[in-house]
Amino acid sequence: MLLAKVMGSVWAIQKEKGMENIKLLIVQPINLLREPIGTHLVAMDRIGAGVGEFVLITQGSPAQKLASEKNSPIDAAIVGIIDSFEAEEVSK
Template identity: 75%
Template sequence: MLLGKVIGSVWTTQKEKGMENVKLLIVQPLNSLKESVGNIVIAMDRIGAGVGETVIITQGLPAQKLTNEKNSPIDAAIIGIVDSFEVK
């Protein structure tokens, strides 16, 4: 799992099977100091995250299993909206 900040949205008129009615958001991964790290990720969002929110994303097979479609092309999904976190 990764911590990230939602920085934008993606709109598409054509999608592969298994991605119908899927909201896509652009997420910038963050480190524990809330600094940007790595490349942006386009993640499926079914929980209602919005631009500016800190989220938890999962990637790979765990993300794909969140869809009802077998062999869905999803490789990242938002699985939580972070209210706060603390690092000591």
Template identity: 60%
Template sequence: MFLGKVIGSVWATQKEAGMENLKLMVVQPIDWRGEEGGQTVIAADRIGAGIGEQVIVSRGTPARILFSGTSVPIDAIIVGIVDSFEVPGAAGREE
């Protein structure tokens, strides 16, 4: 899993089977300071994240497991919207 910030949406009128009702978001990985931390990813979103929100993203097999019984061609999914977080011993951010 990684921490990220939603920076955009993807609209695709044609999708593979099993993805028909999935919202797709562009997520910029960030570190605990809020600094960019890697290449952007497109993540499926079933929980209603919005642009500008910090999110938790799961990748790979754990992302696909959430669709039990269905084969869905996704590599990343938003699994949480961050309210705040704390990094002990550091000047952590809270939003």
């Protein structure tokens, strides 16, 4: 799983089978200091996350298993909305 921040929404009327009625959000993976890492992702959201919230995301086959259709083209999914998190500062 990855920590991420929800940056926006994606609207797509035409979607592949298995993606009907699935909300899509743009998420930015973050590090423990809440700084962006890597590139933005589009993630499936069935739990109701909103822009500005920190979330947990999963990718690959674990994300695909969350879709209702067995072979849905889902690569990332939001699996939790983070209430808070803290981490010890990492020294180099």
